[in-house]
Amino acid sequence: MNALSDQTASSDSQTDDSSWLETRLVAFDEIVAVVEEYAIFTLTPSGEILDWNAGAERIMGYRSEEMIGQSSGCFFSEVERAGGVPQGILEIAIRDGSFTGEGWRLRKGGERFWGHVTITALRSPEGEVQGFLQITRDLTQRRMTMEALRQSEERFRLLVESVRDYAIFMLDPEGHVMSWNIGAHRIKGYDQDEIIGQHFSIFYPQPAKESGVPLKLLAQALREGRAEQEGWRMRKDGTRFWGHVLITPLLDHSGELRGYAKITRDLTDRRQAESLREAGRRKDTFLATLAHELRNPLAPILPGVDIILRSPGDPEKVAGVAAMLKRQVDQMAHLIDDLVDISRITTGKIELRKSQVAFSEVMERALEAIKPLIERQEQVLTLNLASGDLRIEADPHRLAQLLSNLLSNAAKYTPTRGHIQLSVMAESEEMLKISVKDDGRGIPLEFQQSIFELFDQGGTGPAEGLGIGLTLVRSLAEMHGGKVTVASGGEGQGSEFTVRLPVLVPGEGLSSPVHPASADPNVPAALRVVIADDSRSAADIMGMFFRMEGFEAAVAYDGDEAVTQARAFQPDLVVLDLGMPKIDGFEACKRIRKMFPQAVMVALSGWGSREDRRRSSEAGFDEHLVKPVSPDDLRAFLASYFKKSRAG
Template structure:
């Protein structure tokens, strides 16, 4: 062993003799104590005596150890740093030395020892030696080590979690720990966020009402608190979070802080929304198939009856009315589908003008009145006596109000009451309220009732779930809003449409002339469509109106027929073979500069209308065209021809 850096401790002969005398008293007092190793040391560290506890703890008998240096119990590492000598010097200078550390038994095993070395003074006050007391604390040490290792494993476990932000707050709410999940979700490095108040994760609107502080108080009151809401990342983006806060107490029930576990629900919510969207689309397609079959069955039956009873004019007329009604239903259905496509692609365009609400409501009522009468509803209209005008697309506004009235009639049991009230709440807004005493809407469904494909009402499953989405879209396009109120199932519903009131500067002073019916004398019309049935029926209709008609079934034939027939007006389908409608229109316009060209197409978006206008068409009609639409075209364009006057 290296020589000690410490000078040898010395004593007088008197002190030596006094210590020898005391050893007899020592043997009498502590020799039989087994729970503690108690023995005396000389100033140089030589073991002078040995009790039963020392023999039990260290494994040596008195004969084996007395006279040896007490450094035998120390590790090589402790010996290399002269720990035994340091302990004696400290006890000599300060009167006492205490320490804990690993010590070694005779068999080489180690134990955790709590050591106290006390200087022993002779009668003359001189330090004569030392009393060393050792206690075995191995069990406590192992328990502490186990706890520390467990805590370390737990710390590593928490820090390595990626899917959850798990961290601790002090009692005031400041961040004191930070794991990898917290870094991933909230984007802060630990040195950037530790010490900051956790309210930094909350949006301004939540901080303004002290939601973070309220959550801590709730956690203290209830033992835990759970919350869902928007949280803010370091870069300012928001995410939907589920949060659990739990208070932490010491053994004395003193508040030590809080644990906070945050889970990012954004992906989960998106998956749920996709699933819900898929479910609604499945239900929509099933409903669509059902709705399309319903009018087809009577049409097919009517066609068969007409084919077998052509001479029965009364029956044919009656069946024609039935077919007309069913075709109207299908047309309405297809219009809804087209509107849905326009909604999803953002292509609904408004043609606004000054519109009187009384006229729009009357037009909507004409469409809905048969359903109201059929179900024996009472209808109440409350509208100001003075004219109420808005700047709107009359067709779309009528469609919007028709949808609301139609729903009210449909979802109100027979003999119900429907009310439409028009009010000007303030100079800037006009309100249209449609109220019924029907089946009502459960509160849980009211928030989603305007979503696409939603059929949240608890009554009839008829319809495609498009109507209210269209209502909301049209209301917003007009700068307005639509809202719903219902006290619950069976308690009726009230829909409120709010529109901007008419700004007088928006008033359109243009006079709208009524269509002038035209004489059909010498007015020749060409019909071209590769659908023979469609071409033949339109030609039949025009002839019954008194016009001279030629028919072609493709674009090339249309150009040839026009060269012979010299039409004043032509209805051209766009999707014809050989030469399509656009090319045919260009050829006809070149040959007949004054001809009126009407495009017939199943597509009616702005881009489609622009394309037909560029090809030389005067008007674009969307199939299927209604008889009144055809008559309006004739009245508008036939009246311009001098030969028809």
């Protein structure tokens, strides 16, 4: 009874398991039948289709009743069928248990699609192949996207490789060259097999490599997303070219650095053209400035001569005018000497006459030349000299010229009552260090490299001088085997010029006290005619001229002082130089015109172009006279002025 019960129970259990399995299989078939993303169907061992799901109908385009019993070879082209491709795939599935691959398949109507196919062999418990399960996915869109990307990359590769005007190449994260295009070969001279694997610092001059420029550019590119620079680069043959460089980091989807893209353009021709244009601009500026600088000393000379001719019986007046004439002639001679020196240096015709001499003698000669300018501007000159007898082996005349040019430059760009410091010390056994520091106008950073070039005034705007003083300083320093450098915090923060010369001779002794230099200004009382010119000689002689013509004259030496005197006196006539300190003649004219609309305003300038006359007219001037003005021209102007006054 118990055995029979156990047998019955076992039979019931097997029946339950079979029913459960059949139920699960039916459920699975129902799920597969409605799947639309995948074509899922089974095949006979010979490849005929046994069933067909919704995904197969959507992807292949056939209905179930059209495909049941058909060969799966209909999804292949005639060429593939003739070549036995469908059967070969089934054989691989039999051999390996499954086949997985991608390729073009055919929909109903012959349209192609890119399918991902998996075919699995179905075996009996005894291992015999009972058929196949095929799952196909339509990847046409992905295939088209990848193909478009591949073609785009190929076109880009071909484009990059064929570009001749730009060097375009890739770097690894450490900066080694990984690719090389035709433009890179043309610009830099290296063949691809020579340069691949080399560090890109090979393209930089030695000073740039020593200062770490290549690695700094990579760091900047990684930090800021790009690094851009222009500078000298090296070709394979050792020649230099001026290159514009752009470096961009390449990051993958996770943000990891994969390398850098580097684009270089050879701008040597453009730089040379710009240099030629800049040289032409400087030449034009120099010629205009030269004319201006020569007119300044001529301006007081012509009326001064007239005064002497009309005052033969006044020895005191003649002596005063003669002293002024001598100063102006000396100034013109100084300008001419500078021009001659620059010409000699640039043509290699100047020779140093070296001798052993105490540096104190050289310094005294330089201070003697610069002292009047510093005193006129009430500037304080401090000397900071090393103790000991500093003896040098140099050309004392040329070294004094170098020092006076540095001091003159400092005085020119330092305001009234500003400070200048001259420091001299032995930096080493043979090296003399000279430093001239001021608290004046300063030099913008972008002009600190070009300040020593001929006719360059550091972008500081109109100023006295031809822009050749610092060129002489550099040339004379280099002729002595030394060099000159400049340091400035920028505009308005003063400057310091440092000269190092290997001219010291062992010695001891010299010490010198610190000397401040200053001068009391001479401020004339305000009178009927206000004359303002930052050239004191020109202003003084013009004042003397007007007094001799019967006018009362007040003389000012800058635009601010001219406005102050005009406010106190209420002048009928105002004569203003245009390029004055504090406020220029244009601004002074506007302020005086507001106070005294009836006053006649006269611009007196070394600049006389149509644009200069237009600017003075717009500022409110009635007349624009160009220096030097002859006494007869001034008298004719005054006669016209009085005639107009009487007519009014």
